[in-house]
Amino acid sequence: MRGTSSNPWKSVIDFIVEIIAEKTELDRMQIIESLEVPPDPNLGDLATTVSFQLAKIEKKNPALIANKIVEYLEQAAEKEGFIERIESKGPYINIFLNRGALAKFVISCVSELDTDYGKSDSYKGLRALLEYPAVNPSKPWHIGHTRNAVIGDTLGNILEHVGYDVIRLDYINDLGLQIAQITWKLMMDGEPENIEEKYDHFLGKIYVEVQEAFEKFESIEKEIREVSRKLEDLSSSESKHSLKMVTKCVKAQYQTAYRLGIYHDYQVWESAIAHSGLLEIAREKMMECENVVKLEEGEKAGCIVAKLDSIDDFKDMKDPNKVLFRSDGTRTYTGADIALQMWKFGIYPDPFFYQIFEKQPNGEEILRTALEGKKNGIGKVDLVFNVIGTAQAHPQKLVYSILDLLGYEEESQNSHHIAYEFVGLEETDFSGRKGTWIGYTCDEVLDKAKELAYEEVAKRNPDWGEEQNDQVAEQVAVGALRYFMLNASPDRKITFRWEDALDFNGDAAPYLQYSYARATRILEKIDAQENQEGNLSLLSAPQEFELVKAIAKLPEEILEVARGMRKNVWGTGFSSNRITSYSYNLATLFSRFYDSCPVLKAEPGLMAARLELVKSFRTTISNCLSLLGIPVIERM
RNA sequence: GGGCCCGUUGCCUAGUCUGGAUAGGGCGCUAGCCUUCUAAGUUAGAGGUCGCCGGUUCGAAUCCGGCCGGGCCCGCCA
Numbered sequence: 247m248r249g250t251s252s253n254p255w256k257s258v259i260d261f262i263v264e265i266i267a268e269k270t271e272l273d274r275m276q277i278i279e280s281l282e283v284p285p286d287p288n289l290g291d292l293a294t295t296v297s298f299q300l301a302k303i304e305k306k307n308p309a310l311i312a313n314k315i316v317e318y319l320e321q322a323a324e325k326e327g328f329i330e331r332i333e334s335k336g337p338y339i340n341i342f343l344n345r346g347a348l349a350k351f352v353i354s355c356v357s358e359l360d361t362d363y364g365k366s367d368s369y370k371g372l373r374a375l376l377e378y379p380a381v382n383p384s385k386p387w388h389i390g391h392t393r394n395a396v397i398g399d400t401l402g403n404i405l406e407h408v409g410y411d412v413i414r415l416d417y418i419n420d421l422g423l424q425i426a427q428i429t430w431k432l433m434m435d436g437e438p439e440n441i442e443e444k445y446d447h448f449l450g451k452i453y454v455e456v457q458e459a460f461e462k463f464e465s466i467e468k469e470i471r472e473v474s475r476k477l478e479d480l481s482s483s484e485s486k487h488s489l490k491m492v493t494k495c496v497k498a499q500y501q502t503a504y505r506l507g508i509y510h511d512y513q514v515w516e517s518a519i520a521h522s523g524l525l526e527i528a529r530e531k532m533m534e535c536e537n538v539v540k541l542e543e544g545e546k547a548g549c550i551v552a553k554l555d556s557i558d559d560f561k562d563m564k565d566p567n568k569v570l571f572r573s574d575g576t577r578t579y580t581g582a583d584i585a586l587q588m589w590k591f592g593i594y595p596d597p598f599f600y601q602i603f604e605k606q607p608n609g610e611e612i613l614r615t616a617l618e619g620k621k622n623g624i625g626k627v628d629l630v631f632n633v634i635g636t637a638q639a640h641p642q643k644l645v646y647s648i649l650d651l652l653g654y655e656e657e658s659q660n661s662h663h664i665a666y667e668f669v670g671l672e673e674t675d676f677s678g679r680k681g682t683w684i685g686y687t688c689d690e691v692l693d694k695a696k697e698l699a700y701e702e703v704a705k706r707n708p709d710w711g712e713e714q715n716d717q718v719a720e721q722v723a724v725g726a727l728r729y730f731m732l733n734a735s736p737d738r739k740i741t742f743r744w745e746d747a748l749d750f751n752g753d754a755a756p757y758l759q760y761s762y763a764r765a766t767r768i769l770e771k772i773d774a775q776e777n778q779e780g781n782l783s784l785l786s787a788p789q790e791f792e793l794v795k796a797i798a799k800l801p802e803e804i805l806e807v808a809r810g811m812r813k814n815v816w817g818t819g820f821s822s823n824r825i826t827s828y829s830y831n832l833a834t835l836f837s838r839f840y841d842s843c844p845v846l847k848a849e850p851g852l853m854a855a856r857l858e859l860v861k862s863f864r865t866t867i868s869n870c871l872s873l874l875g876i877p878v879i880e881r882m
Numbered sequence: 883g884g885g886c887c888c889g890u891u892g893c894c895u896a897g898u899c900u901g902g903a904u905a906g907g908g909c910g911c912u913a914g915c916c917u918u919c920u921a922a923g924u925u926a927g928a929g930g931u932c933g934c935c936g937g938u939u940c941g942a943a944u945c946c947g948g949c950c951g952g953g954c955c956c957g958c959c960a
Contacts, residue, residue, distance in 0.1 A: 285903060295902065298940090308940090338903065423960065549958060562884045563956060572958040579960070639886065640955050667887075667953085702922070722922090735896085737887060739953070746894070746909080750922055753895090753908040760922050768919050812899075816886050819899085827896065827907080834907090837923055846919050860919095882922075 250355040252366055253801040258348070261328060262292060262341060269318040271303075272296060287792065290333075290340030297337045308337035315339060345791045346783025349859065352798045353782055356862040364800045364869045369808065370409035375590050375624065376402050378633035380417035383495040384424040385450030387502050388683035389691055389742055390635075390669040390676050396731040396875070397666055398633040399508045400822055403873050408808045413624055414510045415590075418614070420492040421516040424678070426474035427456040429488045433473075444689065446498040449491070454681035478520060480617075489517075497604065502688050506724055507875045509606045511613065512624060514598075518615035519586065522597040525577055528585030531594055532570065535652045541567065548573030550581075552648045559643065568644060583645045584652075590630045591657045596623035629660045631818070636665040636737065639816045665817035666736035672743070686742065688727075695723035695748055702750065703882065721877035725755035728875050733826040737819075753830055758871060759879045761833035761840075765864040766880050768845050772857060780854030789839040790859060796832045797866045803828045804873070829870040836863050
C-alpha cells in the first residue's frame with residue numbers, strides 16, 4: 247500500500263480481500279462478510295471464515311480447507327509488506343499484520359488529515375434537515391429534553407462527518423395551551439419586578455401552579471381557553487404579552503443549550519405557521535389527494551380526514567379516518583405535522599419571512615420564521631430527521647405514511663424519526679405539569695456536576711486560580727452530561743441517578759478528556775528542535791500495536807454508524823453509543839500504552855516513534871471528542 | 883383487542899440488524915502498582931441458567947414460534 251488513505255482500516259481490509267479473492271472462487275462481497283476481528287489479539291488481527299462457505303460448496307471439512315488455503319495465501323502475502331503471517335486454527339484463518347508497516351501507514355494518514363481525520367465524503371451532495379429539541383417555551387430544559395438535544399446535535403455532527411450538508415432546526419410552539427396558561431397568570435398577577443431566577447425556571451414553576459388551578463376550577467380553565475383563542479390573534483394584548491414572554495424564555499433556554507455547545511440555524515415558530523398561509527397552502531395540496539376528504543356525515547362530519555383503511559399498519563385503528571382539520575377548520579397536531587413536514591421538503595413555496603433571533607456564542611446567527619423580514623429560506627433538502635421521543639412513534643409513522651398517501655413517496659422514504667426512550671427517575675417520569683422535573687433541570691444537573699468537578703480540579707491542581715478551576719470544571723461537567731446521554735443506547739430508558747451521572751471514573755467523559763490531557767502533556771515537554779525523524783517500524787509492542795489498530799478504525803466506525811441508520815417499524819435507528827464506546831476503547835488503549843511504554847525515557851529513535859504515535863492518538867481522540875460535543879481539555 | 887420497545891453477574895450495560903473461537907465493559911468488592919511523561923490511571927481476582935419453553939443450524943445472547951415480566955402507543959385531547 248502506498249501513500250495515505252482517509253480510511254486506513256478499510257484500505258487494509260481491501261488489500262486482504264484482494265489476496266483472498268485471487269485464491270478462491272468467492273466474490274469480494276462474500277469475503278468481506280467473512281472477515282472478522284478475532285476475540286483475542288493473540289489469535290490474529292483479522293480472521294476469515296471463508297472455510298465454512300467453501301465447505302458447503304466442496305462438501306469437505308472446513309478445517310482441512312482452511313489448512314489448504316493458508317498455504318496459497320502465505321505465498322501471495324509474502325510479496326507485500328503488510329501481512330506478517332497467516333495461519334489456520336481449526337476452520338479459522340487468522341491473519342497477523344505487520345505491526346511496523348501498519349503503524350507507519352496509519353500515522354501518516356492521521357498526520358496528513360489532522361482535524362479532518364475521520365471525515366469522509368460518502369454522502370456528499372446531500373442536504374439533511376434535523377429538528378430538535380422543540381421544547382415548549384414555558385419551562386427550563388430538564389434532563390429528558392437534554393437527551394433529545396444532545397442526540398440531535400451529535401447526529402448532526404456525524405452526518406456532517408460523512409459528507410452531508412446539515413441544517414439544524416428548532417421548533418417553538420408559542421401558541422400552545424401551556425403558553426396560554428402562563429400568559430393568563432402573568433397578565434393577571436403582573437410580571438414580578440425582580441425575577442432572581444433564570445426566566446425559564448421561573449416560568450416552569452408558574453406553569454406547575456397554574457396547571458393545578460386549571461385542573462381544579464372550571465372557571466379558570468374557561469378563562470385560559472379564551473386566552474388560548476386570543477393568542478391566535480396577533481393584534482391582541484394577550485398575543486403581544488406572550489410574544490415577549492416566549493422570546494425571553496427561549497433565550498433563557500438557549501443559555502442552557504450554549505453551555506452544552508448546541509446551536510441551531512433556524513427556528514420555526516408556531517405563530518408564523520398559523521399566520522403565514524402555510525396551513526391553507528398545505529391543506530389545498532393535501533386535498534388534491536383522493537384519500538383526503540371532507541366528511542359529510544357521521545361523527546366526524548365537517549372534518550377533513552385522511553382515509554387510512556388501505557394502509558396495513560393502520561387498519562386496526564378505532565377509526566381509520568385520521569382527522570387533519572377539525573370541523574371548525576382548525577388543524578390537529580397531525581395535520582400541522584404533515585403541513586410542516588411538507589414545508590421541510592419544500593413541497594410548496596416557502597411562505598415564511600425570516601428574522602435574526604439572536605447571535606449565538608459560536609458567532610452564527612439563528613434565524614426565526616416570521617411574517618415579515620427577509621426571504622432566505624432553507625432551500626431544497628433531501629432528508630429530514632425529527633428527533634422525538636419513542637412514545638410518538640405512531641404519530642410520526644402516521645405523518646410519513648400520509649405523506650406517501652399524498653403521493654410524496656420519496657419524501658416519505660426520506661423522513662426519519664430518530665426515536666429515543668425517555669429519561670425518568672426511579673419512581674416517576676418527568677412531567678411538566680406535575681413539576682417532577684424540579685431539581686432535575688439540565689442547569690441544575692450541570693451545576694451540581696460542575697461543583698463536584700471543581701473540587702476534583704482544585705485538589706489536583708493546587709497552583710491554579712479560581713478562574714482556571716472554574717473553566718475546567720465546567721468543561722468536565724458538560725462532557726460528563728453529554729457522554730451520559732449518548733452512551734446509553736437510544737432505545738433504552740435512562741433511569742437518572744446522581745451517582746451514575748456524576749461518576750467521573752471509568753466509562754465516562756472525563757476519562758476521555760484525561761487521556762487527551764495526558765497525551766498533550768507528553769508532547770508539551772518536548773522541544774521543537776528535538777523533533778527528529780522516528781523509525782515507526784520500531785512500534786511493535788502489543789500496547790502500541792493495539793493503539794495503532796484502534797486509531798485506524800475511526801473513519802470506518804463513523805461510517806458504520808451512518809450506514810446503520812436504517813428505517814425500522816418504530817423509527818430510524820441511531821447508535822450514538824457506538825461512538826462513545828469506540829472513543830472509550832481508544833482512550834483505554836492509550837492508557838495502557840501510557841502505563842507500559844514510556845515515551846520521554848525511551849531510546850532516541852523509539853522516543854521519536856512513540857511521539858508520533860502519541861500525536862496520532864491525540865488527533866484521533868480530539869476528533870472523537872468534537873464529534874461527541876465533549877470539550878477538549880489541555881490540562882485537568 | 884392490536885402494535886412497538888426492553889429483559890445479559892449485586893447494580894448499570896455492550897453485543898442481537900449481518901449466527902462463528904473462552905459473552906465484552908463500567909460501578910461496587912478483594913489483592914497489587916506512583917524516587918518514572920498527571921493514579922480522573924493501571925494489573926490481577928471473585929461474580930453469568932444471556933427472562934422461560936420449544937424449533938431451525940455443524941454452530942444460537944443473536945434467526946423463527948409460543949409464553950412470562952416491565953414500559954410505551956393506538957383521540958376532532960395536547
